[in-house]
Structures are given as structure tokens and as C-alpha cells.
Amino acid sequence: MYSFQNDYNEIAHPRVMQVLNDLVGKRFDGYSTDKYTQQITDNIKKRIGRNDADLHFFNGGTITNLTAISHVLRPHQAVIAVDSGHIATHETGAIEATGHKVITVSSGSGKLEPKHIQAILSEHTDEHSVQAKLVYISNSTEIGTVYRKQELQALKAECNKHGLLLFMDGARLASGLMSKESDLTIEDIAQLTDMFYIGGTKIGAFAAEVLVILHPALKSDFRFSIKQKGALQAKGWLLAAQFDALFTDDLFFELGKYVNDKAQQLVSLFEQKGFSFLAPPESNQIFVILPDELAKKLMAHYALRKICEPDDGLSCLRLCTSWSTTQQDVDKFISTFKQLL
Structure with a gap:
């Protein structure tokens, strides 16, 4: 019985497996401090057009979201998402478990719009409610729709207007970007978000995602947050290597x-x-x-x-x-x- 249930039901794309196989017999420094990881990091920075970005490798989407969001928010702050958003529906309350509320809004398109942000801010006006600080979106969304450049520009403008940060979940970023309905590029996303992640697990990686931090204020002490959340892998090079394959010849x-x-x-x-x-x-x-x-x-x-x-x-x-x-x-x-x- 063939499965159309998901896009991660086979081990990995042959070119990813080949890169991993080629590492047999080689030795690397731990915790993503090796030269090979740095080389891959530099290649991704060049591809997205942001040499000033900080990149961190993770082994899955939920731990990426958990680490990134909990690092950004202060104890009294919250994240905004649509009610179908992954952090609101499929992560076992991971964000709430860190003490941060996920404020949700209904969206038939699966996409967040400036009007949604405005509605939430009108209800969270003082210290008697959580302070909205981070806006979470995904591309493609949980129901398969994709953002257009104008939509992302409008969201970023709204965030800037109210001092909010914009985070894009890119678990299925490859599919989202390559949609016939999309006019966004990965370079655009690197200019219009404060952080986003490039999903590998659902597009041929064994298990790997890479978080791209763009806003200078979010970069400090991030490796401490990674370690505290149990996400700092001793074999960090194993995660990075998968993106060596995925970002060679634009695979x-x-x-x-x-x-x-x-x-x-x-x-x-x-x-x-x-x-x-x-x-x-x-x-x-x-x-x-x-x-x-x-x-x-x-x-x-x-x-x-x-x-x-x-x-x-x-x-x-x-x-x-x-x-x-x-x-x-x-x-x-x-x-x-x-x-x-």
C-alpha cells in the first residue's frame, strides 16, 4: 500500500545518503564547531544573500520552533499564530510549556494577515494580558497555501510598525518557494523576516533543519538556548552535511x-x-x-x-x-x- 500520508516516509534522497557515506572514516570537532560545518554555513549564507546571518542546525522542526521562540520571548511575552499553525496544533503545547502563550486567530487561508495582528494588539493593550512580541507564520502553511511577496512585505511592515518580530517556519519551504503561485525567493525571505528556518527533513534530508537568525538582537547567547533545550548535537557536522547535498546545484x-x-x-x-x-x-x-x-x-x-x-x-x-x-x-x-x- 503506497503512502501519500507525508513527505518524510523514506530515509533520505540518494545524494544526501552519498554525502553521509562519504564522511565514513573522517573525524570532526563536536557541536558544530568544525570547519566542514562552517564551510556549509558559508555556502548557505551566500545562497540566501545574507553573510551577516547566524545559522544553527537542528534535527527537527518542533525543536527548532521551541528553541527559537523561547529564546526570543521574555517571560511575559507571547507569539501570534493562525489557529492551524504547527506550534498551535501539532507540538504538544511545547511553546506553552516554556511559559509563553500562543495567541491564535482564525484564518481560512491558513495565512496570517496584518488585520489579524491588529485585532490581537487591540485586545492586548496593557500589563493585564500577555504582550504579543513575535509573529509566527509558515510557508507553505499547514493547509498547503503559500505566501506571495506582497503579503510577506505587508506582514513585515505591520510588525515593524508595532515593534514585533517575524519568524517563518520553513518545514516545507522548498515546496512553498517553488509553487507556481509563489513570487517569493529565498533571498526575499532573508530580507523580510527576523528569523526563519530552512526545512530539510521533508524534502530529502535524513533529519535536518537550519535556523537562520537575521535580527542582530536575537543572535546573542543563542547557543546557550540550544544547549539548554537539548538540541546541541555532539555530531553537529552530521546535520550540516545533509545541507551540503541539498544546497549543491540547488537540489x-x-x-x-x-x-x-x-x-x-x-x-x-x-x-x-x-x-x-x-x-x-x-x-x-x-x-x-x-x-x-x-x-x-x-x-x-x-x-x-x-x-x-x-x-x-x-x-x-x-x-x-x-x-x-x-x-x-x-x-x-x-x-x-x-x-x-
């Missing part, structure tokens, strides 16, 4: 385009058959709404995730394409779906 971006292409073929199938979506399908996550009976039949043939029941007799299924999804996998799904109809 990261090539894979982002690839997963989106495979997803778009499935989107076209659903559109041709007259089915709608929970949100506009703009990346490698598709949220298609199907009759319950058809959804059950499909789930008997494929590993899929049921997200919700938007109406009586309907089910919303999430399909997620991966760097390892082949054209044969897509063709077989299309054939099976047509047969089930």
Missing part, C-alpha cells in the same frame, strides 16, 4: 519543484472530476473533499490521512507528495481513482 529547489509537479497532477485529476478542496492546492499538500464512500474506498488502497468532515457525507483527505513519489506512483493512483469512481 533543494529542484526537489521542491518536483514534489509540486507530482501534486499538481493529482490536483488536475480531482478538478477534472469535479471535486473541490479545503484550501487552494498550491504546494505538495492537497486537501481534497470527497464523498465518504469514495474516501473509504480510496483509503483501502492507499495510506491517507482523513483531516475532517466538512459536511454530512463528506470527508477531507490530505495527500502529500514526496521527493520519492515516482511518476509511476502518480499514474497508478490516477488509474485506481478512476476505477473507484
